[in-house]
Amino acid sequence: MEKVESEETSGVLPSPPPTLPSAVEPEQLIEPLKRVAISRPGFGKSGRPINLITNHFRVSVNVPDAVFFQYSVSIKSEDNHVVEGKGVGRKVMDRLYQIYYSEMEGKQFAYDGEKTMYTVGPLPQNKYEYTVVLDEVAVKRNGSPSLTESHGETGFKRAKRSFQSKTFNVEISFSAKIPIRPIVLALKGLEADKTGDALRVIDIILRQQAAKRGCLLVRQSFFHDDVRNFVDVGGGVTACRGFNSCFRTTQSGLSLNMDVSSTMILTPGPVLNFILANQNLKDASQIDWGRAKKMLKNLRVKARHNNMEFKITGMSEKACNQQYFPLKVRRDDGTEETVEITVYDYFVNKRKVELSSSAYMPCLDVGKSKRPNYLPLELCSLVSLQRYTKALSSLQRASLVEKSRQKPQERIRTVADAITKYRHDDDPMLKACGISIEKQLTAVNGRVLNAPTLKVGNSEDCIPRNGRWNFNQKKLFDPIKIEKWAVVNFSARCDTSYLCRELINCGRNKGIHIERPHSLIEEDPQCRRSNPVVRVEKMFELLRTKLPSEPDFLLCVLPERKNCDLYGPWKKKNLHEMGIFTQCISPTKINDQYLTNLLLKINSKLGGINSLLSVEKTLPLLKDIPTMILGMDVSHGSPGQSDMPSIAAVVGSRSWPLISRYRASVRTQSPKVEMIDSLFKLLPNGKDDGIIKELLVEFYESSRGRKPEQIIIFRDGVGESQFNQVLNIELEQIIKALELLGVTKLPKFTLIVAQKNHHTKLFQANDPNNVPPGTVVDTRIVHPRNYDFYMCAQNGMIVSFLIQSIGIK
Incomplete structure (x- = not known):
């Protein structure tokens, strides 16, 4: 029979009854x-008052009965494929408005770039079907897999440009009404449906304004192509400063929240410069072209010789002066023949374009899989405002923080100038809703609360000042005792003997009893060139030979302060696989403040208590x-x-x-x-x-x-x-x-x-x-x-x- 313990003696929460009455459902037990x-029960009164301003701009709604009409939009190409690109969709809808302006009675609309558009008031009809033709400039190609030239009496001529037309079928159909009144009710603290829907519509109107100015849109932020907004963070990545804007219902009414925002883009400019920066190189002979090919795929470039944009699909297998392609040329007698020519010879001899640095480098392929189109590297530059969506390295993040820091007054000026410059409430749709935006930041009353008092060792009080607390001359509330521990040094320039002596002395002052470390283990110099996982495994093999049993704690000295590749594998080995607490450090100088901060972390990790709220x-x-x-x-x-x-x-x-x-x-x-x-x-x-x-x-x-x-x-x-x-x-x-x-x-x-x-x-x-x-x-x-x-x-x-x-x- 299974032993059943009582609640008082079992040490665990009591088990549920083995069976339930058939007439009682489990959810009826609660x-x-x-x-x-x-709902807000009231307002706080503690703390000293402080006068503040905030980046909210008051918005007035003078037509509370305005109604947004929502329409579904379907854009299809001639072959009946749905168009999903936001850029193409906006071009199609802009062109549609230009052509069919009168049929829509001149009514402005806000398009979200995907499948929805909004108007203030209804369109004359509930459903429309339109045909829209877009003209795009393209290079004329006469059967050549890359670039084509014609040879006549005057010699070789440049490839001609022609206009390629694309036809789209657009269907617009009514789907819903979204009144603006819920916003007015929400401002009075009343429950209202569709408040979020109405706010989303006016946010879309703001986004459409930015899109028409040629901005890069990232959710509710927009970014201009202006070098004054660019901050280089290294590795071919640039931080682009822009603005985030959204409407919010607040206690004092509707407000526009406008803030400085940043996104990462690929540094515009010559492709070769980008590759060198991305791989942190100074000499082009050291470029890893396989890595470069992977990085450049699907990026957009502009060619210097014809000022046209292309999308990179790959790279040539051979260098520019060795990559041949078939070229049709016309003889003097009017007949055509196909000759093999290198990309280098084509541009230098036939297009009269000077090439200096890219002759021995691969070409960019901007064609299709079975129809390559090669361009020399030095003729191409990355188009601006192409997002970089990968994670930043530690060094890049540090550079971003350092270079993009703004003082409060500078941030105020930046936001206030943006509100004045962009004049959001000049939009015809916002005017139709009676929406106007003040140009002054909102003044608010704040309170500064007193810092909470901490209780530390010896029943002393510790009062934080300026958001910081200082444990100098203080003992910890509940210090631990460190007995079985060791120090491992991964080839860092650190005097570990001195570090241990100072750590033990500092610990004594804080109430922590620290025994001398069992071992000071230095990494074998022959392991320094191995990959991080191998280095960690080798260190643990060394640990097993030096220590009689598993330690309670390991102090690890890393060679790099930031972005150390050893950190992840070391933590995984210790915490996940071995269950050993570890503290990693990379000290630049060892003083009492550094050691105190270090001991606060170690004491907490090993189960001690640094302080309590009083x-x-x-x-x-x-x-x-x-x-x-x-x-x-x-x-x-x-x-x-x-x-x-x-x-x-x-x-x-x-x-x-x-x-x-x-x-x-x-x-x-x-x-x-x-x-x-x-x-x-x-x-x-x-x-x-x-x-x-x-x-x-x-x-x-x-x-x-x-x-x-x-x-x-x-x-x-x-x-x-x-x-x-x-x-x-x-x-x-x-x-x-x-x-x-x-x-x-x-x-x-x-x-x-x-x-x-x-x-x-x-x-x-x-x-x-x-x-x-x-x-x-x-x-x-x-x-x-x-x-x-x-x-x-x-x-x-x-x-x-x-x-x-x-x-x-």
């Missing part, structure tokens, strides 16, 4: 939930009611790594009534999926192998057998459109995990969403410095109904966190 966003054990809502705090987030693969699994991580508090100790649980899930799908995971044997069960059991065991009666969830990384998914997918999994553990009365839930990737920025009205840490704004620019606020929690770069609470009643 109280029904009403999952709604909390109010941690006295907050009534937390100390009187068993409370569990969860932090949840999902990280995705870098851009361009579409097959990289996403990583879901959840931390749960333990040792109630403390709120400073946590256990982490990590799972992989499908790429690019934001909702966590492993909070509850039912196995075939009926058991739960999900994250929440693991954290609940840890809470129960570390809190003297108490079960959480309220759960506070901090969720990062979700937008407003995903709030309902969090409530209905993730919260539902948490409830199922609780049910399976035998909980019949659910705890109270509070879900708090933290958004840091927004575009609201706060500035001091009469001060050139950043806003002080602790600045909070909960009026005017916040949501008209939901309980949210902006908070700058740190010093330095301006980072405003938008906090939104979703309560479960």
Whole structure:
């Protein structure tokens, strides 16, 4: 018979009853939930007042009864294929308006570049079918697989240009009405359907304005082709500065949120220069042409000899002066013959184009698979505003941060000048809605909260100043003892003996007892040229010979401070495969401040506590009611790594009534999926192998057998459109995990969403410095109904966190 332990002695949450009465469904065991966003209960009063301005521009809506009419758009080519390219679609719709202006009674429309267009008021008809012809310039080709010349009495002539016509069939049909009134109701704090739909339409109008100015569009941002906006970050990549603009309903009305934005583009200019920069070379003889071919494929270039644009499809197998192609030439008697000629000879002798550096390099192929068209490298330049979507290296990210930093007053001027320059409200459609935009930044009242006091060792207080706390002359609250540890050095220029002595001395001052390391292990010099994985494996072979047993902790000295290839393989070997805690360092100078920061990390990793909030054990809502705090987030693969699994991580508090100790649980899930799908995971044997069960059991065991009666969830990384998914997918999994553990009365839930990737920025009205840490704004620019606020929690770069609470009643 299976042994059953009581709740008081088992150390785990009680199991559910083995069977349920047939008349009772499992969901009837819990109280029904009403999952709604909390309305704002009031406004904060704590803290000293501060006058601020923000990059919101007040918008007036003077025609509240205006109605947008939505139409479905289908664009097909002559062979009945659907046209999906946004660039082609916009050209077709622009041409359609020019031709059929009168049939549409001159009514302007906003086109999203895909399958939808909007008008203010209806078109004369509900359905239209149009034929649109676009004329495009193309090089005339007479049967040659590459470039063709005609030879007459005057010798060789340049290839002629001809206009190639493309015909498109466009169908427009009415699909829905979107009134602008829901925006007006939302501004009054009233519930209204289709508020988001109306906002999306006027955002599309702004995007169409930018598209007509020739900007690169990236979601709600637009970027101009202006070298003054370019910042070179290395590797052939340039940061292009532009603007992000979107309409938002706020407590004080409708506003246009305008902010500086950046995207990565390939550095425009000569292709050869780009290849050298991309491969970090100075000499063209060292170019890896296989890598260059992969990098250049599908990029657009402009040829200097004819000023035309082409898309790169590949590269020639041979050098320019060895790559032959068949060329038709005309004899003096009028007959034609085909001769073999090199690309180099063709351009130099027949086109009279000077070539100097590309004779011994491959050519760019801008033709089709069975009809190549070769161009010498030095004649081609990369077209501007081509996005770079791969992940930046550590050096590129550091360069981007350093070169694109703006002072607050400079950012204010940039945004204000943009509002004045672009005059968004001059758009005919916005005028038809009675929308006008003020040109002044919005003034708001903020509050600066006092920094929370920390409790450190010897019952001393530590008060953070300017967003920072200093542990100099302080002991840690609960320091650990380090006994079995070692130092490994991957060929870094570091005196590890001196480092260990200073670390032990600093640890003694902080209350950490550190034994002398068992070994100081230097990497074999012969391994330095091996790949990172091999170097890590060799180091572990060396460790096994030096150490009698597995250490509790390893201090690893890396040779490079940034972008070290050893970091990933070393962490994977230690944490994933061996279960050994490790701390990686690459010190430039060893002093007390550096060692103190290092010990704070080490103490936390090994289970110690650096500090507690002084109010941690006295907050009534937390100390009187068993409370569990969860932090949840999902990280995705870098851009361009579409097959990289996403990583879901959840931390749960333990040792109630403390709120400073946590256990982490990590799972992989499908790429690019934001909702966590492993909070509850039912196995075939009926058991739960999900994250929440693991954290609940840890809470129960570390809190003297108490079960959480309220759960506070901090969720990062979700937008407003995903709030309902969090409530209905993730919260539902948490409830199922609780049910399976035998909980019949659910705890109270509070879900708090933290958004840091927004575009609201706060500035001091009469001060050139950043806003002080602790600045909070909960009026005017916040949501008209939901309980949210902006908070700058740190010093330095301006980072405003938008906090939104979703309560479960």
